[in-house]
Amino acid sequence: MATYHLRTPLSEEDVRRLRVGDIVYVTGIIVTARDSAHRRLLEIVESGGKPPIELRGGVIYHCGPVVEKTPTGWRVIAAGPTTSARMEIYEAEVIEKLGVRMIIGKGGMGEKTTRACREYGAVYTIFTGGAGALAANAIKEVVGVEWLDLGIPEALWIFRVEEFGPLLVAIDSYGRNIISENMARAREKRDQVVGRLVEIIKSKHNLRELGK
Amino acid sequence: MGLDDSPGASTSYNDEVINGVVEALRLAVTNLPPDVESALRKALEAEENPAARAQLEAILRNVEIARRTGRPICQDTGLIHYYVEAGVESPILPSLRGILLEATRRATKTIPLRPNTVDPIRHVNPGDNTGRGVPIIHWELVEGDRVRIHVVPKGGGSEAVSVLKLPPPGRGLEALPGIVVDAVLDAGAKPCPPTIVGVGIGGGADTALYIAKKAASLRKLGSKNPDPFLAGLEEELVNAINSLGIGVMGLGGKTTVLGVHIDYAYRHPANYPVGIVFQCWATRRALVEISPGGSIRITQ
Ligand code: SF4
Numbered sequence: 001m002a003t004y005h006l007r008t009p010l011s012e013e014d015v016r017r018l019r020v021g022d023i024v025y026v027t028g029i030i031v032t033a034r035d036s037a038h039r040r041l042l043e044i045v046e047s048g049g050k051p052p053i054e055l056r057g058g059v060i061y062h063c064g065p066v067v068e069k070t071p072t073g074w075r076v077i078a079a080g081p082t083t084s085a086r087m088e089i090y091e092a093e094v095i096e097k098l099g100v101r102m103i104i105g106k107g108g109m110g111e112k113t114t115r116a117c118r119e120y121g122a123v124y125t126i127f128t129g130g131a132g133a134l135a136a137n138a139i140k141e142v143v144g145v146e147w148l149d150l151g152i153p154e155a156l157w158i159f160r161v162e163e164f165g166p167l168l169v170a171i172d173s174y175g176r177n178i179i180s181e182n183m184a185r186a187r188e189k190r191d192q193v194v195g196r197l198v199e200i201i202k203s204k205h206n207l208r209e210l211g212k
Numbered sequence: 213m214g215l216d217d218s219p220g221a222s223t224s225y226n227d228e229v230i231n232g233v234v235e236a237l238r239l240a241v242t243n244l245p246p247d248v249e250s251a252l253r254k255a256l257e258a259e260e261n262p263a264a265r266a267q268l269e270a271i272l273r274n275v276e277i278a279r280r281t282g283r284p285i286c287q288d289t290g291l292i293h294y295y296v297e298a299g300v301e302s303p304i305l306p307s308l309r310g311i312l313l314e315a316t317r318r319a320t321k322t323i324p325l326r327p328n329t330v331d332p333i334r335h336v337n338p339g340d341n342t343g344r345g346v347p348i349i350h351w352e353l354v355e356g357d358r359v360r361i362h363v364v365p366k367g368g369g370s371e372a373v374s375v376l377k378l379p380p381p382g383r384g385l386e387a388l389p390g391i392v393v394d395a396v397l398d399a400g401a402k403p404c405p406p407t408i409v410g411v412g413i414g415g416g417a418d419t420a421l422y423i424a425k426k427a428a429s430l431r432k433l434g435s436k437n438p439d440p441f442l443a444g445l446e447e448e449l450v451n452a453i454n455s456l457g458i459g460v461m462g463l464g465g466k467t468t469v470l471g472v473h474i475d476y477a478y479r480h481p482a483n484y485p486v487g488i489v490f491q492c493w494a495t496r497r498a499l500v501e502i503s504p505g506g507s508i509r510i511t512q
């Protein structure tokens with residue numbers, strides 16, 4: 001479990017050094033995108049257009065922030081991660097076509113993303129789910145916002161961050177995916193755990209025991 | 213009758229109640245209830261897995277920052293739920309619905325909360341956390357002249373993994389362990405574990421989910437189920453689920469759930485509804501109590 005401090009844009013070398021379980025702090029630019037923004041990014045690429053911000057070597061953050069309008073722009077109030085599973089259908093293509101090097105989210109991602117990370121040199125990291133105030137502390141500036149027509153949570157927010165983390169590498173560029181590996185181990189215990197509970201309920205004796 | 217008795221005066225009285233509800237929402241979204249925080253600290257003390265420890269430390273640091281800076285604990289400030297115990301003799305009863313709507317709007321602007329309500333047909337977000345059917349208000353009429361309002365801003369990540377099952381009634385309670393354990397496995401890291409699992413058994417299908425959500429979000433951690441059998445079953449379920457090793461944010465370790473809370477209602481002979489609702493570690497709740505004289509107390 002090594003700790004890294006990285007600056008954006010990230011190179012392939014930067015992310016190839018990272019292994020699952022490592023901790024990363026990122027300084028530079030990160031861009032939020034949720035379901036609708038992912039869909040729109042891919043539509044743009046398909047029609048031969050350019051996204052509103054360069055994402056080559058970039059960092060995409062699964063996040064719908066709480067923001068406040070100020071006289072000069074925007075202020076971020078809370079900005080923790082959202083569940084990444086919803087972006088699984090888009091992410092492999094986003095990594096491939098847009099050259100994104102790091103995805104930040106929570107809850108884990110699937111096989112397609114894991115394959116894309118290995119093939120194109122990218123990582124999926126998690127920021128502690130629910131830690132919206134901690135995240136906002138590391139966001140120093142709202143550099144811009146695009147696609148506000150999607151609504152505030154779904155828009156593309158461009159943040160300048162300092163030491164954004166701790167980010168834990170959950171999928172590295174070597175095919176490891178610690179959350180799905182861990183969930184597979186948990187599933188193996190399912191029948192035994194359920195069987196034991198059913199026995200406890202079935203047994204009249206234990207019913208009384210439980211009643212004590 | 214002077215001008216002070218005009219509707220204007222009663223509006224200003226309502227204004228105090230509205231502000232009371234806004235302050236309760238503020239407390240709920242910025243301050244983790246003490247029972248949940250102490251359960252998280254205990255989980256950290258017991259944890260040996262370094263990744264899980266790092267996550268718990270980040271959670272506790274986040275809780276501290278939110279409390280100190282008045283920022284929401286989590287950016288998903290949820291759909292606002294109000295559980296109202298309305299004393300039938302309370303003078304504010306006729307205006308209470310309006311008060312709750314206005315408090316929701318004000319809180320959204322002033323705290324601020326994330327505008328989360330979306331029309332499912334037309335995809336429009338009014339931007340103030342209201343709309344058809346929301347905020348969600350559950351009314352319970354009680355005797356007396358007091359009103360108690362439990363405010364629960366509940367996030368979408370933990371709501372998304374809710375489960376309703378109607379197993380064959382013949383299997384009865386024996387079907388429960390499989391349903392609960394499968395729900396936890398399917399939820400995985402999505403509801404930001406450690407979570408509190410609410411289990412509602414019986415009633416109609418809607419009852420099962422309703423009591424499950426109340427058990428998850430309103431009942432305090434560490435409180436004992438008054439039914440000794442269920443209290444024992446809750447403990448067995450907690451130990452069984454935690455032995456799966458899903459762990460904080462799905463990274464492994466000792467704590468996946470902080471508690472399992474079971475409630476039940478009588479059922480139809482042909483149905484055995486089981487509702488499961490998760491409350492993420494970021495448990496947002498507070499209680500506003502309004503006396504007939506208008507004095508307001510806010511607790512967690
Ligand atoms: S599941 Fe809870 S803690 Fe996690 S992001 Fe949603 S509201 Fe926040």
